[in-house]
Amino acid sequence: MILNKEQLAFKKKLREFAEKQILPHAAEIDRTTEFPWNNIKALAKEGLFGVSQPKENGGLGLDNVCYSIAIEEVSRVCASTGVTLAAHSSLPCGLLSLAGTADQKKKYLIPMVKGEKLGGFGLTEPGSGSDAAAMSTHAEKKNGNWVITGTKMFTTNGSTADFMLISAVTSPEKKTHGISAFIIEKDTPGFTVSQKLEKMGWRGSDTCELVFENCTIPEENLLGKEGDGFKYFLNALDSGRIGVGAMAIGLAQGALDECLKWLLKEKREPIEGADEELKEALLYADLWNGKRIDQQAFQFILADMETEITVARNMIYTAAALKDQGVPFKKEAAIGKLFATEMGMRVCTKAIDLLAPLSGTEEIPLSRFFRDIKACEIGEGTSQVQRIVIARELLKENE
Ligand SMILES: Cc1cc2nc3c(=O)[nH]c(=O)nc-3n(C[C@H](O)[C@H](O)[C@H](O)COP(=O)(O)OP(=O)(O)OC[C@H]3O[C@@H](n4cnc5c(N)ncnc54)[C@H](O)[C@@H]3O)c2cc1C
Structure with missing residues (x-):
């Protein structure tokens, strides 16, 4: 695009x-x-x-x-x-x-x-992730308030958000049509952050487990219509997938840019500026004299990285443009998220291979990118979940 x-x-x-x-x-x-x-x-x-x-x-x-x-x-x-x-x-x-x-x-x-x-968004629970409809957090109407009980897991911005949008079952017999969405303010009694989770990637982001124990909120904190919450959350996830796809493209682009920066730098200025440890690593890798970047085998790897990033970017921009036009974009967002995040994994892996053994040094953020890209394959629905969404939409179109 x-x-x-x-x-x-x-x-x-x-x-x-x-x-x-x-x-x-x-x-x-x-x-x-x-x-x-x-x-x-x-x-x-x-x-x-x-x-x-x-x-x-x-x-x-x-x-x-x-x-x-x-x-x-x-x-x-x-x-x-x-x-x-x-x-x-x-x-x-x-x-x-x-x-x-x-x-x-x-x-x-x-x-x-x-x-x-x-703001934050709590859908996932300890016992329900991909199968979000299996949630057990529930809300009951009592004396003109909603009383919420349950646990949310892996909630981004969990302890830092001022407002949390969460899902809860209001009519279990109605299954997904009995799930509603609620707005919870940070200091509401009965709402606690039970743990901040340590992660492999996105390490500075705030991922928490949240507990709601008879957490009482006013009736007006129901979002939209009672029973429509699941529909709203699925809708928000479609947009969320554009965001995580864009994150993956950014990480892949960052990894490619690091490769180009270092490979070209070492060709231009063979060894100046590098400290002793780096010099040794560069010499070992035969990078500093520019040999690798001159080889077609290495240039082809860079070409593949650039090609994959360009394709993924077009997919994500297309999903975003469809959203802008107000037409359905569920399938395109899932396709973009699936391809961009798996592409990001491939590109970050290739970048590490290309710059090895420098990839693990502090000067080059490739180990950070590698850990961060993995989380992109999980958040907003795993790759398997994207395949479920794409297949469902494809079959619907062809029924
Ligand atoms: C860093 C991070 C931040 C997150 N932030 C948020 C947030 O802000 N809000 C929120 O609500 N959630 C958030 N999540 C949760 C995330 O959306 C879930 O982790 C994800 O949906 C997967 O759910 P799960 O972890 O329960 O794994 P599970 O659903 O238990 O899946 C485990 C594995 O089984 C596979 N699998 C499951 N079902 C199927 C199936 N039917 N067919 C084939 N394979 C299947 C999955 O693909 C996965 O590989 C976050 C997660 C992470 C890691």
């Missing part, structure tokens, strides 16, 4: 912004696993919490292709920051845009779009 002038200008601006403001903190965030507050503030200042939200909601009023570009460019330098932004934008903001009342939008959506408040 060819970007228009506005999208190209946005991409250029985001590349500069991410390299200047987000990149300097990325390695430290990964090392310490600290939540990237500095980066979050920088994103908020730039208006990036509401890229595709209309201006009347406090957003930038751009399209979903620009939203994908923002996630890609941020994730190209720091996936922990990228997932924090993506989880906030496409899930809680997406749900409130879809089904929120005017009052809910004013109270919750607008502060989130402006970057004044952070």
